[in-house]
Amino acid sequence: MFEVVIGLEVHVQLNTKTKLFCSCPTSFNHKQNTNTCPTCLALPGALPVFNKEVLHKSIMFGTAVDATINRISYFDRKSYFYPDSPSAYQITQLYTPVVEHGKLTVDFEDGTTKSIRINRAHIEADAGKNIHDGDISKVDLNRAGTPLLEIVSEPDMRSADEAILYLKKLHSIIRYLDIGDANMQEGSFRVDVNVSIRPKGDEKLYTRVEIKNINSFKFIQKAIELEVARQSEAWEDGVYEQEIVQETRLFDQTKQETRSMRGKEEAADYRYFPEPDLLKVVVTDEMMEKYTKIPELPDEKKERFVSEYGMNEYNAVVITSSVELANFFETMMDEEGVSAKTATTLLTVELQGRLKGELNITNSPVDAKKLGFLAKRVDDKTISGKAAKEVLDHLMENDEDVDAVIEKLGLKQVSDTGAIEAMCDEIINANPEKVEQYKGGKDKLFGFFVGQVMKASKGSANPQAVNEILKTKLG
Numbered sequence: 001m002f003e004v005v006i007g008l009e010v011h012v013q014l015n016t017k018t019k020l021f022c023s024c025p026t027s028f029n030h031k032q033n034t035n036t037c038p039t040c041l042a043l044p045g046a047l048p049v050f051n052k053e054v055l056h057k058s059i060m061f062g063t064a065v066d067a068t069i070n071r072i073s074y075f076d077r078k079s080y081f082y083p084d085s086p087s088a089y090q091i092t093q094l095y096t097p098v099v100e101h102g103k104l105t106v107d108f109e110d111g112t113t114k115s116i117r118i119n120r121a122h123i124e125a126d127a128g129k130n131i132h133d134g135d136i137s138k139v140d141l142n143r144a145g146t147p148l149l150e151i152v153s154e155p156d157m158r159s160a161d162e163a164i165l166y167l168k169k170l171h172s173i174i175r176y177l178d179i180g181d182a183n184m185q186e187g188s189f190r191v192d193v194n195v196s197i198r199p200k201g202d203e204k205l206y207t208r209v210e211i212k213n214i215n216s217f218k219f220i221q222k223a224i225e226l227e228v229a230r231q232s233e234a235w236e237d238g239v240y241e242q243e244i245v246q247e248t249r250l251f252d253q254t255k256q257e258t259r260s261m262r263g264k265e266e267a268a269d270y271r272y273f274p275e276p277d278l279l280k281v282v283v284t285d286e287m288m289e290k291y292t293k294i295p296e297l298p299d300e301k302k303e304r305f306v307s308e309y310g311m312n313e314y315n316a317v318v319i320t321s322s323v324e325l326a327n328f329f330e331t332m333m334d335e336e337g338v339s340a341k342t343a344t345t346l347l348t349v350e351l352q353g354r355l356k357g358e359l360n361i362t363n364s365p366v367d368a369k370k371l372g373f374l375a376k377r378v379d380d381k382t383i384s385g386k387a388a389k390e391v392l393d394h395l396m397e398n399d400e401d402v403d404a405v406i407e408k409l410g411l412k413q414v415s416d417t418g419a420i421e422a423m424c425d426e427i428i429n430a431n432p433e434k435v436e437q438y439k440g441g442k443d444k445l446f447g448f449f450v451g452q453v454m455k456a457s458k459g460s461a462n463p464q465a466v467n468e469i470l471k472t473k474l475g
């Protein structure tokens, strides 16, 4: 049987204010070709000046993945001609990248983990954009010269699922560090997937195919599955050597296939050489001191949620997978008397279940403080868990106060034992035969009494109190 071998290259756009080698803004959504200057337009004589903020963010990333941070690294020139690159070369780091030899842990659903090695992360400049419009193509150079961190894994992943777990973890780390917005649709987290197969037990690497520019986790999963199927079929049909060649392929989501885009360039095609216009990149002691102090990352946060809140591993992984979700949860827990269990359910099941379409955790109509207060009202037994769903439905549509909504919808739970006792007495007195039958051994009737009391209270009685009181009264 075959083993799948996957290595991933991810281009992360760093969220610096200005470009890598000039002071043009990096912001999107400006009129085409306005965020440009002689440097990023590659006009003759214009020289690049390195933006230190890029280095700071790279150090943070290297720290997060336990990598070596090279105190000295260099820029190199990679030559290629394409209309969206006015200089006809890209400035990148080939021979000595800023970050090397890191690792990242992925979590499987059964609680086991695997460490994936990161070969390197290097700084490079992005190209502009070609916009194809019918018969004509236009070039927008606003993005030209935007800083990228290219993160290259070792070929350590053995399935599409593992690749997705790696990508999601990497994505989450970028967001936790706040070094990029990592928006896949907008192209600020771009993935190239390298896939090969080999007979199980074989140590050597076989021919890999690179699939480029797939802009969602779902499509990446699909592209890998299709490519693995294509390669294993070729092997089984005895045409592996002829059909599987090192090349760049494209994933076509409508046709559900990968197809050849171009032959894979060899390093020699790029005529790499050290960039003559830039100095070596030096990481100073001060930078090391400052930028290796990074925020709490998903793995640590997960451990803390388990120990501090007694949360199970699974919920802890889910909540810490996104920094926004984790922060939302912690704000809920700031409300006094809220249990992690209630907060987790209200957040991951109830609120997230209601965030559809344009809505997500960052623009939720019910914010963390409000949901935390709702959780408190469940935990202090003012309302039942069921009533909380009704309150939440109302809050999704109306910006109102939690207690006011509870009042308005008449959802306050009666926990006053005097009132519940009176209702229980009433039901018992009204059903003498049922009481006889129950006392005669028909245990199932207990549910009938609970149901009647709940009905009499219009659902507002605290069910736990009803159960306890009925139990004593019926003996």
Ligand code: ADP
Residues within 6 Å of the ligand: 005, 006, 007, 008, 009, 152, 153, 154, 155, 156, 194, 195, 196, 205, 206, 207, 208
């Ligand atoms: P390039 O920069 O030319 O694309 P690299 O050697 O830097 O080539 O490798 C790029 C990616 O391909 C890395 O993530 C690496 O792990 C992966 N890779 C290399 N060989 C294989 C292979 N046989 N199967 C799957 N992935 C591979």
Ligand code: MG
Residues within 6 Å of the ligand: 009, 192, 210
């Ligand atoms: Mg590549």
Ligand code: ZN
Residues within 6 Å of the ligand: 019, 022, 023, 024, 035, 036, 037, 038, 039, 040, 041, 145
């Ligand atoms: Zn510029």
